[in-house]
Amino acid sequence: MLKIVIFISILFGSLLAKDCASCHPKDAKNCQHSLHYTLKKAINITRVAWGIKDSNVTLQTLPLPKTDIKKPSDLVDDFLRRKCLKCHLGNRSSGEKGMKRGKNCLACHTPHQKNGKCQKGKISMDKCLSCHNKEFVGGDFLGLFPKDYDKSYRAPLTKDGRYPPKKYGIDFHHLSPDIHYQKGMTCVDCHDKNDMQGIKKVSCTDCHKNLSKKNHTAYHKKLACSTCHSAWNNNSYELSVFRDNTSDYKKWKNLTLQEDGYLTNFLRIALRSKKKIPPKMPDWITHKFKEGIWYSGYRYKRWENFNLANSKDGRIMIIRPLFQYRISYRDKNGKMILDDANKIDGKKIEVWLPYSPHTISKRAKSCESCHNNPLIINPKKTGYEVLDMQLPNNIINGSKLTKKQIKKMTSKRYKKIRAKMLFGSD
């Protein structure tokens, strides 16, 4: 009987959490405290950045969006609901073709296969990647870096002359993948149950216990492993977002691929249609369609740039902008309510976060990658907007390197040690 219930539920992809909980009460309870369930980190960071003070809400307690829009903070809940929160456990799809998933527990725990069999054993990487693609950690593990949005970046064409195949609704550059991926590991090989449910965070040293003393203990004790061992990182500078309640679609003709499957499909239909299609996009929590389309675009992206900061737990980590926002909103009468708002009280709307790029390589970065990195050693403003946005401000869960730390990086002691290292290997 139970098998039939599961079978039917999987078929419709809507096995309720409580159905699982009857046998797995502890896991179901733990899950409700996990970030996968509450998404509170992503939600609150964005809300604070957009000007809501002391935001502490979860996916479950997120207020309905405001209707009277005057400032960015009035618009943030709408932005979250319609742009970011496509990826929550209760949502079956984030709009990209071929990326449907189950709901709740089944979001991760079942493959989307026709025979409806529940998957035993490991959670497939495809499940994780149906959300963890884009510029966040996940895609980078496989070496994926989203291409620039414009149609002219859909290259090279395949042998039979087609645009390159999309994955997760995105066209990617392929960069060097993580060593763990190259050796055949998947996400869940490291990110076990305890890690997922927020009980104990996984760390490199859980597995890699016997590190060579020579390179790991002498002077870099405070560094996170990924700071040296990541091969590249995703630095997407400045994200312009634009909610447009008018049906002005024509200009997006070459920019339909905005890492948003719903938008891609919507624009494809709207641009072809002779009838006027009203601008509508779903609220991914309530699943109701609402007026207005959210468009977005970066200023530029780099995989070779990176900055460092002290993380909250005292380690030196790579940081990246997530994001530097510029916000526009046009109402249905064509009036610009917010026109490229990028500051609140004179401060830029931006968040920089310490993170561990999942692009691990066996060989660590050269010393010069940090010790001679002008973005770290000499973070001076140039007066050119496009260059200055590479310098971190408003770091969350961390702080800028101190002057003393930076000075140490170019100290005589460092130079002597490094020179010896280079000559020693002669």
Next chain:
Amino acid sequence: MKLKNILSLLALLSLFILVFSIFSNETKIPKKITKPDQCMSCHADMSDIDHAHPKEIFGCASCHGGNKWATNKKDAHRDMVLNPARLEHVSIFCIKCHKNIIKRISNSMMQSQSGILNVLKYQWGESKELNSTAGIADIRGDTNISLAQNHFRKLCAACHINQDEKIFKNQKVARGGGCSDCHRISKTKGNLHAKFTTRIPTKNCLKCHNRSNRIGLSYEGVFESAGYGTPYKHGDFTHKMSDGRRFYYNLPDDIHHKSANMSCIDCHSEKGVMGNGKKHYHMEEAEDIKCKDCHKPHFKKANTLALTLADTNEKVPEPKIIAYTKKFNSPLYNIQKDGNRTDFYRKIDGKKFNLPKMSDKPYHTLAIHKRLDCSACHSLWAPSCYGCHEVYFENGKQFDWVKRKNTKGQWQELRSFLRFENPSLGIGYNKKIMPFAPGCQVIGTIFKDKKVEKFHSMAMAGWDPHTTQKKSRTCVNCHFNPASLGLGRGNLDIKDGNITFNPIYDSTKSGMPFSYPIDAFVSAKGKQFQSTSRKEARSFNRVELQKIVGAYKCIICHDSYSDKIYKDFNKSKKLFYSGKTTCLK
């Protein structure tokens, strides 16, 4: 001869009388004969073209032809030429005074586009001859059009001088043809004759020099961005280029632009631009100016040409002692010596600036860097467009800029990614070290008879990107930066005395028809991956890479040019390796 003249005059006169007698009833007879030609009886209000061609002396017909003594419009305008500055007309009208220039411009590369055409044919494997002077005139009649020539006709050929103004869809970049491509600064409107000048504004140069290596844009600090059109302004995209389909953002502009708002013509002499009369293979052979011509000038007395040029310019004061270019000995009449001072006069408005001279400090005099072109150190950035994915539809239609009509075959351009930071270095056309950027990395797809064919031609090109800064790149920025060395982006290190490099970009997985990283000019072992557009140009080789990266070991501590170890670096190294120094002890 004289008799002939008289006879023809008589014939003309009788014709005139005949015409006059026929139409005298219908047309108004001018009350008196005007000077210098009868055109003035109707066009007396027309403004002058410039101060060198006053209408009181030249009239209309000496430039525009027609029948200058006719008394009605139809006869007067017969065989008249609207734009005598077009190259097919200059040899009738302008040649009376400007014979020398017309010969030069006819052989110049801006007219023939031979440089572009021949490099393209060479890189696409259609010709083994990189050095050829065959230009646009030589292919005009071709019927069997190759792929490279087709590409040239549909994309590149828009930019040779003497294009037809009317055929430009975007009138903002439209050019009048011939001399007026550069020299015209306003169009004719009613009685206002089109204005011509020798004070050519940069905006005219930018009508062409905004694509490919984008020199004109870079000089002003304009970088074509990745096509997002962000930040959105007023509900629309922002920072559009004049052609409306491209976006840009601002990067540090060239010091010459920043400090003195100099125009292209402030450096580029008339000989450098219009040619010296000879046909050249490549741009650098035709180019006249060198940094040192101004910053380490040789002065001489101003010659007649200098005086004429200054007079035509109107703003720059009469030159006495001036600088000359080393290559063609062209007078730089706006670089004038005044006692111990060297004054630079801006050609557009004659404003005076003090010209800084190249210092004799060790960084400019040391033997270790004698192979460096100025641009290797002083260019901060270069527009680097990786992957030029050309798609050709044989059944499509596109404008052929040589035939000036739509013909079969259509091109579309796609790209991989853009960078502006840390231009690669290599050995340039002058055998010196200079910045390199993709030029061009063609990965082609041809749709032909329902079949798809692929080809690729990967090349890097060296040029002065015109992003000169006073402060040079740092030592490390070249000696230990994989992108600058031409290895591409990734992790550079030294292990057991050898250079190691782990690239980031995975070309095979990204669908490229080659396995090396798309941003790699050369491997860490010195194997050159991509070709160049000159016989002399190449990437660094194994020995050079070892030397450059090897020097970094010393640079870590000895990071100043004035450090004594660089006076005789080879000797210093010998001392070090024989243990006779205190280094690392």
